[in-house]
Amino acid sequence: MSTENLPEPAPGDDAVSAELIAASLRADTADLEVYARVLSTSLIETLPPGAVKLERKRSLADRAAGREGRVESVDVSLGEQRMTLRLEKHGPVGEICKEVRGIVLSRQKVGLDVWIETLSAAIAETARDNARARAILQRFVLGD
Template identity: 60%
Template structure:
């Protein structure tokens, strides 16, 4: 994937980030549907009303594991925090907190790298670009 294609993917990932709760819900659903099982973990925050109504609740955290990189996005009280970890066999070797824009760029690069060798990751990239 060229640098221009990675930038297009990052722009597509950024497209709906103004409404953070909607962004986290759509992003987590698209990634979970497109990437291999276990690559995406979603934690939800459910109020009592949501539990009683049988609703899923709001996305509290999205973890995307691609290769040796784990990208975590957390939403809390209208804010968002991102974290990029270098992880080998479940052991975190480095951890860095980042702003949403940098997190999206790192996700785009990780998806592009995964798309080079994995058909499901390639489908995820195509889904975001169309």
Template identity: 55%
Template sequence: MLAAALRRDSADLEMYAQVLTGTLANALPPGSVAIERKRGMADRLAGREGRVARLDVSLGEQRLVLNFSGGRPSGEVCKEVRGVVLSRRPVALDEWLRELAEAVATRAESDAQARAALERLLLGG
């Protein structure tokens, strides 16, 4: 159910990136989500944040990276211990979302804050 909620509106990539990053940043514990944006001159002049270029989610020893550059999202699932990446595995968007859903659900089993984040992701609040 969480993977389906995360997959909502994935047809429009730019809008999907904005919604996904905003939802995750607001729902997960502070420091779990890093968002890298690209700002063009028009964005700077208009005071906009710019387009999401990269999303980095760290939950325990799992790090999930989603790159939006090149017009097509590319995911990567990493195992990281004390800041050192031990393994990297490139994945498609659907698999990245499944991995994210599993990581959030696993953390929610033992962490009240993650459980609240899971509820916000599912309920859209």
């Protein structure tokens, strides 16, 4: 993802802010198929194992060529939040769920911007609690 228009972190600020994360996540949303592929790869590399699940659709050509197929949805679970982004024909559809021990207590459909803001806040919280996640996230956001 491109980092040329991202805000600079404050001097001495070792935590990556939710705003900086959101700017990174918004950087390449023009082509949603490419965005979903880049986003899913970035999230899988950045977040704890098992936090990101992908749903892919494989065409006959994908199967014949041994490709994974196109990302149809990205599902991220952090703490008690589950954030799902589905790429549908009319555009992206986000969903934010509060989930406790596998039981969904609330579910809200949201637009892409709200989904990114919620995901960014959850990632920032995870980074505050986990030194390894913080280091990986700083490399993702800042390109270090």
